[in-house]
Amino acid sequence: MGLNEFLFLLAGLKWTLALSAIGFVGGGVAGLVVALARTSGIAPLERVAASYIGLFQGTPLLMQLFVVYYGLALVGLKLDAWVAVAIGFTLHASAYLGEIWRGSIEAVPRGQTEAAKALSLNYVSRMKDVILPQAIRISLPATIGFLVQLIKGTSLAAIVGFTELARAGSIVSNQIFQPLLVFGIVGALYFAMCWPLSLYGAWLERRLATATR
Amino acid sequence: MTNHATTPPAATDTPMIVMESVEKWYGGFKALTGINLSVRAGEKIVLCGPSGSGKSTLIRCINHLEAYEKGAIRVDGITLGDDSSTIDAVRREVGMVFQNFNLFPHLTVLQNCTLAPMRTLRQGRKEAEATARRLLDRVKILEQADKYPAQLSGGQQQRVAIARALCMGPKVMLFDEPTSALDPEMVKEVLDTMVALAEEGMTMICVTHEMGFARQVADRVIFMASGEIVEEAPPEVFFSKPSHARTKQFLGEILRGH
Numbered sequence: 188m189g190l191n192e193f194l195f196l197l198a199g200l201k202w203t204l205a206l207s208a209i210g211f212v213g214g215g216v217a218g219l220v221v222a223l224a225r226t227s228g229i230a231p232l233e234r235v236a237a238s239y240i241g242l243f244q245g246t247p248l249l250m251q252l253f254v255v256y257y258g259l260a261l262v263g264l265k266l267d268a269w270v271a272v273a274i275g276f277t278l279h280a281s282a283y284l285g286e287i288w289r290g291s292i293e294a295v296p297r298g299q300t301e302a303a304k305a306l307s308l309n310y311v312s313r314m315k316d317v318i319l320p321q322a323i324r325i326s327l328p329a330t331i332g333f334l335v336q337l338i339k340g341t342s343l344a345a346i347v348g349f350t351e352l353a354r355a356g357s358i359v360s361n362q363i364f365q366p367l368l369v370f371g372i373v374g375a376l377y378f379a380m381c382w383p384l385s386l387y388g389a390w391l392e393r394r395l396a397t398a399t400r
Numbered sequence: 401m402t403n404h405a406t407t408p409p410a411a412t413d414t415p416m417i418v419m420e421s422v423e424k425w426y427g428g429f430k431a432l433t434g435i436n437l438s439v440r441a442g443e444k445i446v447l448c449g450p451s452g453s454g455k456s457t458l459i460r461c462i463n464h465l466e467a468y469e470k471g472a473i474r475v476d477g478i479t480l481g482d483d484s485s486t487i488d489a490v491r492r493e494v495g496m497v498f499q500n501f502n503l504f505p506h507l508t509v510l511q512n513c514t515l516a517p518m519r520t521l522r523q524g525r526k527e528a529e530a531t532a533r534r535l536l537d538r539v540k541i542l543e544q545a546d547k548y549p550a551q552l553s554g555g556q557q558q559r560v561a562i563a564r565a566l567c568m569g570p571k572v573m574l575f576d577e578p579t580s581a582l583d584p585e586m587v588k589e590v591l592d593t594m595v596a597l598a599e600e601g602m603t604m605i606c607v608t609h610e611m612g613f614a615r616q617v618a619d620r621v622i623f624m625a626s627g628e629i630v631e632e633a634p635p636e637v638f639f640s641k642p643s644h645a646r647t648k649q650f651l652g653e654i655l656r657g658h
Contacts, residue, residue, distance in 0.1 A: 296502075298498060298500055298502035299502060299504065301465050301498070301502060302496075302498060302502035302503075302504070302561075303504075304463075304465060304491065305463055305465065305491060305494075305495070305496035305498075305565070306491070306515070306516035306520070306564070306565070306568060307488050307491035307492045307516065307520050307568070308515070308516055308519055308520060309484075309488070309519075309520075312515075312519045312520075316504075316515055316519065317504055317515075320506045321504075321505065321506055324506070395506075
């Protein structure tokens, strides 16, 4: 494998990073909205959020990307590949993160909400200052686990034409007929992205734990 | 607690809290049955009764931690409605101390005390911290200001919880079994803090089984059973000449071994 092939893989890596960033940001923002809706105490809103979670957890990401890109095009809504992927990953990630964070919000003892209410803190402050900081800590292992999954899941964006890392690996492998070497390198590059994230999660968890001990 | 040379203000005739025919249901279970209660400014009430008698529910209705189905509650002239504006207005006047302290574990003692004044009363950090330090000093725990709740003993945490509530400048303090979760040797430090607060003229409703505290500070002791107020009397009458059989039975159980 020559330098050109390796650079081609790195170009794929760049797309993978970009797609992951979209998934993190879109999924994080929308996921927070889903989690808050799911714990709002407003029954219709909770049901809508629960259905949303059920729908996007229950169908494959591959299919979701396919529907957003090709399916919407069939009904005349032709989306740019970037937009399609951004929507697809946001839907997918927000359903999972929303459910993870819902569980974490509910795991914060009820007395915390009551104390915050008794101090006449409003909803925004109760969430921002009291509940979410504790919920985030509870959710860290599951959140980091999901984000690592999401990085690896970006390979599915190949279906709408992105030559991200995994697709780049297939292309190079087909050219030089050294699949073991190529996918070994691809695997190592994925590992180089995911491992630091896991380490960061573990570090963050320790740091937040010592802060409250 | 600081020693005031002034005499404590006596209870006045102005009603601070009025409950009129308040009823509360949990599904088919009636938790409160037509509660009528009027508490004057500066008055100290001790609420007691067997577990499940509705005493905690009663005080939790006053700051609307529990919604109630019927009746009316007024606090300092504000009629508690279902809208958030009157609920917020009442909560600003009413401080609450819980059995399990409910301090915010991710915030330091000082931050626990400054959060609500900064958010709700829009105080600046300097002002809020000055108030917090003064009140932490009053509950004799100022030296722990930069620690996290989990680093403190139960008694210390409960005193912080009292200081945190006082930082909002409440006119009424509600205590929901404040010493029930404490190890015996820590009960006194919390009760001493509450006695000092009572002596300064705070309007207080305390759900507690600390009958020594009731004798010492209560203007009235109220006994509840099955969601009803069964008996209310000044402590000297309540303990020596209870009129209802259920009160006698309860006192017999709770005072045994004292």
